[in-house]
Amino acid sequence: MSFSRQVIASCIYPELIDSDKMPLDVRERAKTLLECIGGSVGCYSDTIGIPIMRDSVSDFLTRRDEGVPSASGNIFITHGSDHGFGLLLTMLVRGDRSPLVGVLTPVPSQDFGNALVASGATAVPYYLDGQQGWRLHTEELQRALRSAREVCDPIALYVINPGDPTGHVQSRESMEEIIRFVYEEKLLLFANEDHQDILIGEGCMFISYKKVLAEMGSPFSDAVELASIHSASKGFMGEGGLHGGYLELVNFDPSVQIEFDRLISLLGLPIIGQLALEVMLNPLQPGEPSYEQYQEEIQHIRETLVHNVTRAFEVLDSLPGISCEPINGGASMFPRLHLPHIAIHQAKEEKLPDFFYCSRLLEQTGLCVCPGSDLGLPEGTYHIRLCIMTSVDTMEEVLRRLGKFHKQFMKDFS
Amino acid sequence: MWFWGVSAVIFDKGSRTINDACLIYCLPGGGVELNPIPISLYLYILCYTISLQQRGTSAANMSQKEVNGSSHRGKVLTLETMNQNVRQVEYAVRGPMVLRAVQIEEELKKGVKKPFTEVIKANVGDAHAMGQKPITFIRQVLALCAYPALLEDDKFPEDAKLRARRILDGCGGQSIGAYSASQGIECIRKDVASYIEKRDGGIPSNHENIYLSTGASDAIVTMLKLLICGEGRTRTGVMISIPQYPLYSAALTELQGVQINYYLDEDKCWGLDVGELRRSLTAAREHCNPRALCIINPGNPTGQVQSRQCIEDVIRFAKEEGLLLMADEVYQDNVYAEGCVFHSFKKVLFEMGPEFSSVVELVSFHSTSKCYMGECGFRGGYMEVVNLDPEVKAQLTKLVSVRLCSPVSGQALMDVVVNPPQPGEPSYATFTKERAAVLADLAEKAKLTEESFNNVPGFHCNPVQGAMYTFPRITIPQKAIDQAKAAGQAPDQMYCMKLLETTGICLVPGSGFGQREGTFHFRMTILPPKEKLKYVLEKIAEFNAQFLQDYS
Numbered sequence: 001m002s003f004s005r006q007v008i009a010s011c012i013y014p015e016l017i018d019s020d021k022m023p024l025d026v027r028e029r030a031k032t033l034l035e036c037i038g039g040s041v042g043c044y045s046d047t048i049g050i051p052i053m054r055d056s057v058s059d060f061l062t063r064r065d066e067g068v069p070s071a072s073g074n075i076f077i078t079h080g081s082d083h084g085f086g087l088l089l090t091m092l093v094r095g096d097r098s099p100l101v102g103v104l105t106p107v108p109s110q111d112f113g114n115a116l117v118a119s120g121a122t123a124v125p126y127y128l129d130g131q132q133g134w135r136l137h138t139e140e141l142q143r144a145l146r147s148a149r150e151v152c153d154p155i156a157l158y159v160i161n162p163g164d165p166t167g168h169v170q171s172r173e174s175m176e177e178i179i180r181f182v183y184e185e186k187l188l189l190f191a192n193e194d195h196q197d198i199l200i201g202e203g204c205m206f207i208s209y210k211k212v213l214a215e216m217g218s219p220f221s222d223a224v225e226l227a228s229i230h231s232a233s234k235g236f237m238g239e240g241g242l243h244g245g246y247l248e249l250v251n252f253d254p255s256v257q258i259e260f261d262r263l264i265s266l267l268g269l270p271i272i273g274q275l276a277l278e279v280m281l282n283p284l285q286p287g288e289p290s291y292e293q294y295q296e297e298i299q300h301i302r303e304t305l306v307h308n309v310t311r312a313f314e315v316l317d318s319l320p321g322i323s324c325e326p327i328n329g330g331a332s333m334f335p336r337l338h339l340p341h342i343a344i345h346q347a348k349e350e351k352l353p354d355f356f357y358c359s360r361l362l363e364q365t366g367l368c369v370c371p372g373s374d375l376g377l378p379e380g381t382y383h384i385r386l387c388i389m390t391s392v393d394t395m396e397e398v399l400r401r402l403g404k405f406h407k408q409f410m411k412d413f414s
Numbered sequence: 415m416w417f418w419g420v421s422a423v424i425f426d427k428g429s430r431t432i433n434d435a436c437l438i439y440c441l442p443g444g445g446v447e448l449n450p451i452p453i454s455l456y457l458y459i460l461c462y463t464i465s466l467q468q469r470g471t472s473a474a475n476m477s478q479k480e481v482n483g484s485s486h487r488g489k490v491l492t493l494e495t496m497n498q499n500v501r502q503v504e505y506a507v508r509g510p511m512v513l514r515a516v517q518i519e520e521e522l523k524k525g526v527k528k529p530f531t532e533v534i535k536a537n538v539g540d541a542h543a544m545g546q547k548p549i550t551f552i553r554q555v556l557a558l559c560a561y562p563a564l565l566e567d568d569k570f571p572e573d574a575k576l577r578a579r580r581i582l583d584g585c586g587g588q589s590i591g592a593y594s595a596s597q598g599i600e601c602i603r604k605d606v607a608s609y610i611e612k613r614d615g616g617i618p619s620n621h622e623n624i625y626l627s628t629g630a631s632d633a634i635v636t637m638l639k640l641l642i643c644g645e646g647r648t649r650t651g652v653m654i655s656i657p658q659y660p661l662y663s664a665a666l667t668e669l670q671g672v673q674i675n676y677y678l679d680e681d682k683c684w685g686l687d688v689g690e691l692r693r694s695l696t697a698a699r700e701h702c703n704p705r706a707l708c709i710i711n712p713g714n715p716t717g718q719v720q721s722r723q724c725i726e727d728v729i730r731f732a733k734e735e736g737l738l739l740m741a742d743e744v745y746q747d748n749v750y751a752e753g754c755v756f757h758s759f760k761k762v763l764f765e766m767g768p769e770f771s772s773v774v775e776l777v778s779f780h781s782t783s784k785c786y787m788g789e790c791g792f793r794g795g796y797m798e799v800v801n802l803d804p805e806v807k808a809q810l811t812k813l814v815s816v817r818l819c820s821p822v823s824g825q826a827l828m829d830v831v832v833n834p835p836q837p838g839e840p841s842y843a844t845f846t847k848e849r850a851a852v853l854a855d856l857a858e859k860a861k862l863t864e865e866s867f868n869n870v871p872g873f874h875c876n877p878v879q880g881a882m883y884t885f886p887r888i889t890i891p892q893k894a895i896d897q898a899k900a901a902g903q904a905p906d907q908m909y910c911m912k913l914l915e916t917t918g919i920c921l922v923p924g925s926g927f928g929q930r931e932g933t934f935h936f937r938m939t940i941l942p943p944k945e946k947l948k949y950v951l952e953k954i955a956e957f958n959a960q961f962l963q964d965y966s
Binding site: 005013019026038041044079082083094169187240242253255262 | 541554591
């Protein structure tokens, strides 16, 4: 986003604030931010994030959730969502004491196994419903929890909404079911809401877990311990490399929150990331000089995504042996492969079938996608994940190569 | 004249369009002046003001809720059920002193009267927060990376643009917003390797052994994670110098490693003695499995620059005892005292010949937060691993991938640090001048501080040979010691707390860094600007005199 980068550049090199090369609103914003961060982006950030940044986050949340209050004291600035998740895990684990702490994690999703193992916790997979748009069923959560209790001490449920790679956006009813579930089973709720900025599905709405929780009223709203995670890494900002994110704790024990402060204080937070976050959460207003360009850029990103998804559906649905669930959010498509028996058989000699498919795809077309088996899916179903956050032309090329390869593959193994 | 308010004049009531807006000032002699402003600025101020009000309300609401909201039902995550190691972590640099300092700042803002008008935070090594100016060239390159449209601007010198383009070429999609490879952007790691080779007189450095990290702290903690294992008597022990930078003790606590203390010799200018290393190691072998030795050179908080002989002794010791060496060299450019020279552990290791250089496992750390750059907020750093088992290195590479990558702006900054302007380039003269000025200023303040403190009765201050801190030994009368102990406080903590309340000067008590039993110290940074530093030195001397009197 031009505006955010202009502000960041001006904060890095304040000479730009005095020149008229930058629009007025950029200069004003940079000036205000510099004053609040102690005059230089080279200073250490306060341990849990610069106060004005945390204020911006809590203001944003109050606005987003239409009045559900948010206090800066409950906001912790992070390096991004994975960092936030990692911090929460560190708080939970109990060293080598048996039984290990367990976290229910969704499948398919990014491989959290490493993060969990590295922190000393156990991942308890719960399977999203691939036949119904990757919905979450409470019965499946019950099953996962029951089996988990035999081998570990499950303490938290991790949900990703909007889902990645599934593209599923939860309905309010579904979210209420989850909240009821964690309340009854006495679990912490970790909600990764990184993809909340851009929804693709028509008529789809993002509601935050915090809002749903607050609107459910007592006893849920004052009991369920919820940690919500967000960042500037996805959405229209896409600033993964800048490392700006936050986490909000609701209903956590205040003395635990103090410990959380101390934990975060060891490693510093990059100021540039916080600047990116601040601009994301405190956007331009109509009338400001850069407003129109800002809106155009967001629109363009959104339109590109919608276009990419539409085209991907058109191409992939017309191919034999591929089916797709609707994509309503997130940054990926996750089509299912219906591989011929011969292919499956041949693959099993060396590796998993979808990995086999992806390797061949890479070798033959230079196209790199992620096999579903990397995302935790069990044997028997095969998927690939492709990123849709790319230019229209690149998407066309991706679809062209994939389409050609797939037709050939189905022929070769029929 | 002072600013009174902002107002908009709405002419067309029907459509509620704003036609004119102005800032309202009060004039000294009375009366009012209106200065027209663009509508956009008016709206911006309005939104900001509203957001300020909302901030107040929402905070108030939530704290109400927090008070009333905890139900009869117990929490899932409590002090008892959480990670107990985290509870034990202490990090004095940002500990209770700082919390109180921040509180005092709030009180000052609210107009509470104090014997001072500002809090001076001489506790943390944050150069820019104390007024040190950033290096122009560095900021130019980073601004170009952040907003590449500036590459068309002829206000920026060619050498800055050259480096920005090189960095952006190494980034995904030519953007510092893209995640990088977990080990760090390859061309930057190559530049780091070249820098190390040049610095160490040609001793080769391979970019595959370089890991870019979030400050040096991130890399240090990563190595500790790799090292710590075992149970009971076989639990990993890590040797750290006392006094030490408390990141090490905090990380060891969190990771449940065993901390093995070896004492630096205050009477020998905080020198390191191999006899002491041996004593500490032998004792440690009774209860744990010592596997690593950490050394900070130049030292924090002690400021000593180790001699070449000392470094050789440590390397020999590490080889004999089978220890992995962790060399924290973040202050490598901060060397002031005459006769003192920075010798990198890697260089010395290789100059000792293959008997050592092919065997001793060494990890060296560097950062962009110190030296002449002082860019703490960017979180740039690296570690170089030498002689690590290839399979362990593969595990290390896997471990760093869990946290995706270090901040790309910090990686970019590290690239500028290892690739500064060369003679003949447009920015060379200015860069060299600015760099020399920062270091000369620090050297002057180091000398001033040492002299000043050695004139304070009861203080003994070793020369500040390098780094950014002074760690004088102070005298605390028995009466004060007893009072502190009765209150459950370390005596030097009580001293520093009283100093803070009386003068607004925030230091870190020596107990936060470790010290010999029965001795007391504090750590003060030498970063405040010279005039302010002189003021601080005076005030501390005054306070100390009063303190000794009060407790005589």
